[in-house]
Amino acid sequence: MTAPIDGQGNATAWSRGEVGTLLLILAETSFFAIFIVGYLFYIGKSLSGPYPADVLELPVVATICLLSSSVTVVVAVRALEADRRGAFLAGIFATVLLGGGFLAATALEWRKLIVDDGLMISTNLFGTTFYSLVGFHAAHVTVGLLLLALVGVLGVLGFVRKEHATRVDLLSWYWHFVDVVWIAVFTVVYVVGV
Amino acid sequence: MASIPLADTEPRRRFRSDVLHDWVTTVDHKKLGILYIASGIVFFVIGGLEATAMRIQLAVPENDFVSPEVFNRLFTMHGTTMVFLVGMPIITGFGNYLIPLMIGARDMAFPRLNAWGFWMFLFGGLLLYFSYLGSTGLYGAGSAPDVGWFAYTPLAGKAFSRGNATDYWILGIVVSGFGSLSGAVNMIATALTMRCEGMSLGRMPLFVWMMVIVSFMILVALPPLTAAQVMLLFDRFLGAHFFDTQAGGDAVLWQHFFWFFGHPEVYILMIPGFAYASEIIPVFSRKVIFGYSVMVGATVAIGFVSLSVWAHHMFAVGMGRGLNIWFATATMIVGIPTGMKLFNWLATMYGGRIRFRVPMLFCTAFLAQFLVAGLTGIMLAAVPFDWQVTDSYFVVAHFHFVLIGGLVCTIFGAIYYWFPKMSGRMLDERLGRWHFWLFVIGFNVTFLTMHGQGLLGMPRRIYTYPADRGWEIWNLVTSLGVVLQIAGVLFFVYAVIKALRSGEPAGDDPWDAWTLEWSTSSPPPDYNFDEAPVVRSRRPLWDLKHPDDPDWKYE
Numbered sequence: 082m083t084a085p086i087d088g089q090g091n092a093t094a095w096s097r098g099e100v101g102t103l104l105l106i107l108a109e110t111s112f113f114a115i116f117i118v119g120y121l122f123y124i125g126k127s128l129s130g131p132y133p134a135d136v137l138e139l140p141v142v143a144t145i146c147l148l149s150s151s152v153t154v155v156v157a158v159r160a161l162e163a164d165r166r167g168a169f170l171a172g173i174f175a176t177v178l179l180g181g182g183f184l185a186a187t188a189l190e191w192r193k194l195i196v197d198d199g200l201m202i203s204t205n206l207f208g209t210t211f212y213s214l215v216g217f218h219a220a221h222v223t224v225g226l227l228l229l230a231l232v233g234v235l236g237v238l239g240f241v242r243k244e245h246a247t248r249v250d251l252l253s254w255y256w257h258f259v260d261v262v263w264i265a266v267f268t269v270v271y272v273v274g275v
Numbered sequence: 276m277a278s279i280p281l282a283d284t285e286p287r288r289r290f291r292s293d294v295l296h297d298w299v300t301t302v303d304h305k306k307l308g309i310l311y312i313a314s315g316i317v318f319f320v321i322g323g324l325e326a327t328a329m330r331i332q333l334a335v336p337e338n339d340f341v342s343p344e345v346f347n348r349l350f351t352m353h354g355t356t357m358v359f360l361v362g363m364p365i366i367t368g369f370g371n372y373l374i375p376l377m378i379g380a381r382d383m384a385f386p387r388l389n390a391w392g393f394w395m396f397l398f399g400g401l402l403l404y405f406s407y408l409g410s411t412g413l414y415g416a417g418s419a420p421d422v423g424w425f426a427y428t429p430l431a432g433k434a435f436s437r438g439n440a441t442d443y444w445i446l447g448i449v450v451s452g453f454g455s456l457s458g459a460v461n462m463i464a465t466a467l468t469m470r471c472e473g474m475s476l477g478r479m480p481l482f483v484w485m486m487v488i489v490s491f492m493i494l495v496a497l498p499p500l501t502a503a504q505v506m507l508l509f510d511r512f513l514g515a516h517f518f519d520t521q522a523g524g525d526a527v528l529w530q531h532f533f534w535f536f537g538h539p540e541v542y543i544l545m546i547p548g549f550a551y552a553s554e555i556i557p558v559f560s561r562k563v564i565f566g567y568s569v570m571v572g573a574t575v576a577i578g579f580v581s582l583s584v585w586a587h588h589m590f591a592v593g594m595g596r597g598l599n600i601w602f603a604t605a606t607m608i609v610g611i612p613t614g615m616k617l618f619n620w621l622a623t624m625y626g627g628r629i630r631f632r633v634p635m636l637f638c639t640a641f642l643a644q645f646l647v648a649g650l651t652g653i654m655l656a657a658v659p660f661d662w663q664v665t666d667s668y669f670v671v672a673h674f675h676f677v678l679i680g681g682l683v684c685t686i687f688g689a690i691y692y693w694f695p696k697m698s699g700r701m702l703d704e705r706l707g708r709w710h711f712w713l714f715v716i717g718f719n720v721t722f723l724t725m726h727g728q729g730l731l732g733m734p735r736r737i738y739t740y741p742a743d744r745g746w747e748i749w750n751l752v753t754s755l756g757v758v759l760q761i762a763g764v765l766f767f768v769y770a771v772i773k774a775l776r777s778g779e780p781a782g783d784d785p786w787d788a789w790t791l792e793w794s795t796s797s798p799p800p801d802y803n804f805d806e807a808p809v810v811r812s813r814r815p816l817w818d819l820k821h822p823d824d825p826d827w828k829y830e
């Protein structure tokens with residue numbers, strides 16, 4: 082990227098990368114909001130089972146994994162800013178592992194729902210709204226995870242240096258956003274919806 | 276971008292393949308802006324031909340120019356094309372072209388994202404039109420989409436919409452939407468972070484302000500459409516039940532989701548029209564814009580309020596008294612900031628030395644026509660009146676007054692105004708006047724009349740009608756107006772071709788204007804400005820031209 086030609090005289094507090102990332106998050110929020118509204122709207126309207134209260138269990142492990150990964154990614158960014166390579170790599174890979182743990186927990190949950198409980202997206206309105214909302218969230222986790230893994234691999238190869246800290250920071254913003262969406266999904270699906 | 280200074284020293288290559296390569300691989304905001312506008316104009320012609328076919332069919336009762344099935348495809352493709360493939364790219368194109376120039380920057384914030392957005396838009400549009408060939412699908416049914424531009428469920432569900440036509444409608448819009456989304460991200464990031472020295476937010480041209488507000492509206496309102504379309508796709512392909520009433524789903528939920536996008540979309544299309552008018556009217560009235568900060572505030576107000584009025588499209592659904600009153604009131608409230616803008620433009624013209632060149636003619640017509648659109652809009656916001664004319668040609672007339680009388684007229688004005696900057700050539704004034712008068716008279720013949728058959732009860736979307744309803748003369752006149760509009764557009768096309776071949780050179784600043792884009796050459800060099808400009812007021816060029824009486828003394 083070329084250096085911005087802006088700034089003289091009215092330097093803005095935000096870089097264009099920061100503004101762009103925040104706007105992406107705004108659009109994604111608006112996207113998820115519709116799925117959350119859809120979920121809330123259809124709570125208790127399924128004509129046949131299985132119903133949420135019968136089959137859903139609180140995803141404690143998944144939630145712990147994802148929420149703590151927001152901490153590790155901050156550790157990684159701070160370490161990179163301070164040019165501590167070991168701590169940076171440890172933070173990134175811890176984040177990837179925790180994110181992977183979240184996805185694994187989700188996979189196990191879906192396996193139980195599909196195989197044991199017979200809940201498919203086409204079974205009833207609960208299945209329709211559940212798999213759509215949770216699935217889109219998991220897809221976002223997957224994208225974030227791939228990007229974090231890419232940063233990790235490039236870091237091992239020595240391509241990620243201190244001057245890249247701002248960009249890794251932007252990735253961490255996206256990761257925090259995915260985390261916040263999970264808090265909303267958790268509340269709506271596993272607390273309000275059962 | 277790094278290689279740009281070399282271009283002046285190299286001998287000029289004139290191979291066609293090189294020119295093509297330049298345009299296909301470009302990340303330059305000016306070329307991408309022109310590509311957006313040019314593709315929008317091509318789709319405008321296609322959408323216009325679809326409308327013409329419908330007007331031929333409806334010109335006389337019991338006509339059989341097209342079959343009912345073809346008619347359904349025509350109005351679906353016409354509406355979808357005009358909103359997503361004409362309005363959206365043209366407003367994104369002008370924003371792309373002008374924002375960096377107006378704020379003294381050398382490109383958009385994310386040039387490659389910009390190029391990606393354009394090509395996503397174009398291929399999304401081509402995907403939609405590919406449905407004419409490819410959508411036969413599994414059931415051997417269908418051709419182009421035929422469920423209307425808002426694709427109401429359950430009609431758009433799998434049971435009633437066989438084949439893949441509706442899937443092309445969904446995917447074409449989702450893919451082309453990425454152009455609008457990336458354009459919106461780019462426009463905001465550019466305006467917020469790349470302004471030249473002295474260009475504070477309070478000195479940004481109103482055009483930039485309004486495009487920033489529109490971009491926020493795109494980011495809030497367009498993803499819900501994508502989400503709803505994904506739900507519909509899940510219903511159609513995975514057997515989900517979002518809008519499936521057989522399984523407890525709610526078809527009206529689709530209407531809520533669609534119009535939560537659909538109403539703000541009207542303002543997403545119209546505010547750029549306000550933006551063009553807010554640049555053109557002051558320059559041709561030789562006065563500064565009246566009420567700069569009120570204009571900004573009114574636009575922000577419109578942005579917020581327009582997010583809470585969507586269900587005025589659904590008064591006939593039976594939402595109940597409370598919701599009807601809420602949405603009727605909110606809708607009428609939008610009229611206040613919009614009315615403030617009309618008064619500001621009039622106050623700008625009042626007492627000015629008005630030069631009625633073609634851009635100003637179009638903007639003046641816009642003021643009158645948009646007033647009519649606003650008045651019928653307030654009529655439609657009154658629930659009992661809406662019940663009488665819902666889904667009739669009165670509604671069709673109303674929103675064509677918004678989108679043609681308002682938006683298309685300001686777009687034509689904007690093209691006449693900025694074409695000299697983009698090409699370095701003037702559009703012929705005499706041809707432009709022919710274009711203006713034929714188009715505006717034709718438009719009013721068609722759409723003023725159309726209120727008539729609407730009040731007489733003619734429903735929209737019928738492919739023909741019996742002769743005994745008293746609608747014949749109205750429909751005939753409506754259709755005849757189309758001839759004048761087409762003649763006007765032909766003058767426009769001829770004027771563009773003539774200007775590109777042998778147009779009179781424009782010079783840097785043909786209109787004696789005040790914003791930064793006119794301070795560089797026409798067309799601007801790839802890097803826009805030799806030196807980053809320094810701004811001290813809202814009219815930097817006025818300050819340059821009148822060092823004895825600069826604006827910054829008074830602002």
Ligand SMILES: [Cu+2]
Nearest residue numbers: 538541587588
């Ligand atoms: Cu509306």
